[in-house]
Amino acid sequence: MTSSDRRPLSNILVPALLFVAVFTLYAATAAPATLFGDPSEYQFIPAIAGIAHPPGYTFYTLLAKLWQTLAPFGAIAFRTNLLAAAVGAWTVIAVYLITSDLSASHLTFDVSRFTFYASLLAALCLAAAPDFWQHSIHANAHIVSAALAATHMWLLIRWRRTDNDCWLAVFALTLGLAAAHHPVTLIGVPAYGLFVLTARPRILRQWRTLLLLLGCLLLGLSPLLYYPLRSPSAPFGPTDMRTWEGFWGHITARGLRVNLFHFGLADQLDRALVFWSLLRLQFPLPVIILIAAGLILICSFILIHLLFTLNTVQDVMAYLLLPFVALSIAAGLGALAIAELELPNPKSPIAHCALCIVHCSLLILPFYQATLNLTRGISLRDFTVAEEYVTAVYERFAGRGEGAVLLSDWEHLTPLWVHAYTQGETLDKDDVQLVYVSTANPWVESVWAHIEQGDIYLPDYRPAVRDAGFRLLPEGPFYRVIAPPLTDTAPTHSLDVWADGRVHILGYDLPADTVQAGEHLELILYQSAPQPLDGIWMPYAQLGPAQARWTTDSRLLTTQWLPGEVVAERYELPIPFTLPPGEYPLRLGYADLSGGREELELSTGGATLELETVTVLPPAN
Structure with a gap:
């Protein structure tokens, strides 16, 4: 087989192997099930053909629905997480192809032999970038935005290289799909237009080509018809998208526009410093130097996206995916620029060997970044907190008729x-009613609206509810809202200890007496004061050499206690990663923060009281 015969095979085989490798990495570190917030929405909305929060992500919804239907991988939640892995892997391949095509178009033969190394470097730098990796291991629409942007660049560069309008037509189609996905994908349109006009100035006079592009663009926009067709009967999402106001307001995220261009000209230096710190987290310093060397070819695309993203308040890291894609390409081009600068005698075997060594050495950098990511815990493979919360809700409320x-x-x-819509695990309203709290329905107003309906629970501590005069009683992972005074609760472990003769420590709950280093130990204290306190007193805890001096955040301060009421507060003791495994005594003390007394005398004698022994296990990672 000749060299010319082997080249087409390698052009397919290398990207295919790279896709498999990157997809395997992302799939191995992907979240196994649900997560808190938007990722879970991105899991169940496609499954029920609903409409997601603005701007709706209709292309993602249809793509994920197709993936959920065809991919035979586990439950809907995990299956949709794997879609992010597949889309992320494709984006890495697109970066490889873009760098290869740019190299073939602009470099000499003597330098183009290093195209493979540079293209692989660009692809691996993106694959190992923490922000991109994180968005490739859980369900989200933003990784699709990055994939669409990378696809746009690849199609345009392939069109420029081949002068085949089929590539430009496919670009127009994917541009329409991008518009049906998220407006952020259209920020590169000025750069795209400049590229097309520079490559073929006469295209404005080629009306047949323009009609072809318009037809493909309209075809790409066709997923937007999903909104008016589905909205009236959608099981989740707005129902008014058959009206122009409802349709346009949703796809342009009208309610979220306050987050855009939040910063003024005076803030741009600070925003640039923020971006520099984020860039250092994504790429090793030598790669950033290569990026600087390769920026010229794609600077307009990057600058437009950066000006938008760095002046946005919400989802900055998600929107930065698109510039990071372009910067990875710049890193590959920078590696080739080094080859051009350092080949005064391209036929010299010594120069050729030296460049091979340099490029092979550069390939170590993304592997170093990937190793660093794994040691820092980027993997979501063991993330089960959201599933544990769901289990706690069902165990606490299901079938009790409360x-x-x-x-x-x-x-x-x-x-x-996710569990209700995709697994049929619904909660009966006779057991518990789920109420969505938002800026339109704040916490305190929601409490008052349902106070006569039954016991009210919160998923976490809410100072606004406390400040409204209610008490928050810890119950498992929840807080029960109670009108003061609380007098009828009892701890699991009773105590009769006084701090400085004024605070009565009634007992405690210790949900677990075994904890891993790097996690936290939960302790619930029951306290009371027979007389009002005019100072802020706080407990503290010691676990062997580790000590937690708790702050006044998310606490009912002693100055707010009613005489004689029982105050139950949840405290968390962080366990250092460096704490050796073993058994340690858990000790409790009290401090007068207002009076500057770090240790108060306890009625048992001394400043601390031993509660029980806690076992510390080695850290998970």
């Missing part, structure tokens, strides 16, 4: 919706 009310923010509701 008629309770669980007020929840978006983050805590979406995992429950």
Whole structure:
């Protein structure tokens, strides 16, 4: 087989092997099930053919629905997480192909022999970038935005290289799909237009080509018809998208526009410094130097996206995916630029060997970054917190007929919706009613609206509810909202200890007496004061050499206690990663923060009281 025969095979085989390798890496570190917040929404919305939060992500919804139908991998939640892995892997391949095509178009033969190394470097740098990796291991629409942007660049460069309008037609089609996905994917349109006009200035006079592009663009926009067709009967999402106001307001995310271009000219230097710190987290310093060397060819695309993203308040890391894609390409081009600069005698075997060594050495950098990511815990493979919360909700409320009310923010509701919509695990309203709390329905107003309906629970501590005069009683992972005074609760472990003769320590709950280093130990204390306190007193805890001096955040301060009421507070003791495994005594003390007394005398004698022994296990990673 000749060299010319082998080249087409390698052009297919290398990207295919790279896709398999990257997909395997992402799939191995992907979340196994639900997560809090938007990722879970991106799991159940396609499954029920609903409509996601603005701007709706219709292309993602249809793509994920197709993937969920065809991919035979586990439950819907995990299956959709794998879609992110597949899309992320394709984006890495697109970067490889873009760098290869740019190299073939602009470099000499003597340098183009290093195209493979440079293209592989660009692809691996993106694959190992923490922001990109994180978005490739859980369900989200933003990784699709990055994939569409990379696909746009590849199609345009392939069109420029081959002068075949079929590539330009496919570009127009994917541009329409991008518009049906998220407006952020259209920020590169000025750069795309400049590229097309520079490559073929006469295209404005080629009306047949323009009509072809318009037809492909309209075909790409066709997923937007999903909204008016589905909206009236959608099981989740807005129902008014058959009206122009409802349709346009949703796809342009009208309610979220306050987050865009939030910063002024005076803030741009600070925003640039923020971007520099984020860039250092994504790429090793030598790669950033290569990026600087390769920026010229794609600077317009990057600058437009950066100006938008760095002046946005919400989802900055998600929107930075698109510039990071372009910067990875720049890193590959920078590696080739080094080859051009350092080949004064391209036929010299010594120069050729030296460049091979340099490029092979550069390939170590993304592997170093990937290793660093894994040691820092980038993997979501063992993330089960959201599933544990769902289990806790069902164990606490299902089948009990209490008629309770669980007020929840978006983050805590979406995992429950995944189970309800995709697994048929619905909660009976006779057991518990789920109430969505938002800026339109704040926490305190929601409490008052349901106070006569039954016991009200919160998924976490809410100072606004406490400040409204209610007490928050810890119950498992929840807090029960109670009108003061609380007098009828009892701890698991009773105590009769006084701190400085004024605070009565009634007992404690210790949900677990075994904890891994790097996690936290939960302790619930029951306290009371027979007389009002005019100072802020706080407990503290010691576990062997580790000590937690708790702050006043998310606490009912002693100055707010009613005489004689029982105050139950949940405290967390962080366990250092460096704490050796073993058994340690858990000790409790009290401090007068207002009076500057770090240790108060306890009625048992001394400044601390031993509660029980806690076993510390080695850290998970």
